[in-house]
Every structure is written in C-alpha cells, then in structure tokens.
Amino acid sequence: MKHTYQVSGMTCGGCKASVEEYLSEIAGVTNATVDLEKGEVEVQMNTHITIETFQNALPEKYTITEKLEEQAEASLSSNFMLEEEKSKFQQLKPLFLIIFYITTASILLNYKDWNWGAFMFDFMGLFYIVFSFFKMLDLKGFPDSFRMYDPLAKKIPFYATIYPFIETALGLMFLIRFETTIALWITLVILGITTIGVTKTLLDKKSIRCACLGTALKLPMTEATFIENAIMIVMAILMLTNII
Incomplete structure (x- = not known):
C-alpha cells in the first residue's frame, strides 16, 4: 500500500x-x-x-x-456512510408507519374480545388491502419494478400485472372470513416465491427499488422487505396449523 x-x-x-x-x-x-x-x-x-x-x-x-486531503476524504467517507444509513431509514419510514398502523388497527378491532386468530386474519387482510392500494396507484409502472426480483413475475409477465388484484382479493377474503384456508395457502405460495427473489437480491447486494408499496413511494430493497414477507408467511403457517 x-x-x-x-x-x-x-x-x-x-x-x-x-x-x-x-x-x-x-x-x-x-x-x-x-x-x-x-x-x-x-x-x-x-x-x-x-x-x-x-x-x-x-x-x-x-x-x-x-495530508489534509486524505483527512478530508476519510471524514467525507465517514459522513457519507452516516448519511446513507440515515437516508435508508428515512426512505423506509413510510413502510414502518404503515406496519404500525395496520398492527394498531388489528389490535383495536379485537381488543374487547381478544382472539389471536381474528387478530392475524385482520392484520393479513389489512396488510393486503393497504399494500395493494399503493400498487394500484401506478398499475403501469408496478409490473416492471416487480419483475426486477420476483421469480414468477420474470417468467410470466401477466402475473405481475394482476398481482395487485390478487392482493386485494386475498385481503377481502381474510377480512370477511371467506375461504380463509385457500387464502392462507395462496399467501404461502405467492409470498414464498417473492421472498426467494428478495433473498437472492439481498445476497447479491443489488440496489433496486422494492415494489411492495408500488412505485409511488421509492423504497429501497432492504432486509425490511424480507421481514414483512416473513411475518405474513409465519402467520399463514400458524393459522394453517390451527385449521388443518
């Protein structure tokens, strides 16, 4: 050196x-x-x-x-890393807020006669409805972003086009308690596939936009995307275990 x-x-x-x-x-x-x-x-x-x-x-x-230049470069590098971390948190702030509000709403819907199953159905239903709403804001732009990491959407472009409507349907099924077992199995399949793509993207350290909230909110692909999918998958497994 x-x-x-x-x-x-x-x-x-x-x-x-x-x-x-x-x-x-x-x-x-x-x-x-x-x-x-x-x-x-x-x-x-x-x-x-x-x-x-x-x-x-x-x-x-x-x-x-x-050398003063090298000291300045080291300082700038350190500041850049701090700003980058701060920027990432700021970018993910809408996602954290949405998860917080969905959780709070699900608790309030069930606090008088608490039932974990009802809470999870409401959480999953609201999750799908809210997330599909943001995808609906840009139905033309969403498929391109989704195909960047979802394996099934890459092979079947039409799947990316109808994905927001699938989420809406699943959300309604959970909220009105209609064929919830089928909805749970579909959740395991579609989110399982997406999580595989998210995991590969994170391991490859690719910097791409997450399409979980559509294109209106420019969220980076981070571990938070993996965690939100994992929460839904775990809930689906827990509910299926109780039902079957």
Missing part, C-alpha cells in the same frame, strides 16, 4: 535524504520518497503503519502528519 504524508522541518537535500533514510529503516516500509518542494513523503509499506511510528523514527526537527 502507498500513502503520502506531509513533513515539516525539511530545508535542504540533506533533510530529504535523512527523512527517506529514517523512514525506510522502519519494518514494513519498502520505499520512502520525499518531494522537498511540496514538503511531502510518499511511503510504500507492506502493512499499515501508524503515524506515531513514523514520528518516533524521525528526529525531533521533523514533524510528519496526514
């Missing part, structure tokens, strides 16, 4: 030669080249060496420091 440092205290060719000699003697340093006009030294090393090690190897008249 190669790094450039600023060195103060050098005034002549003798200083140049001395700094190069002292730094070259440090274990791990393969070469040290001083640019006297710029007051810099370029150090090639086999492994990272701390600035303190360089300073201890030099006489007191020389002071070696990180």
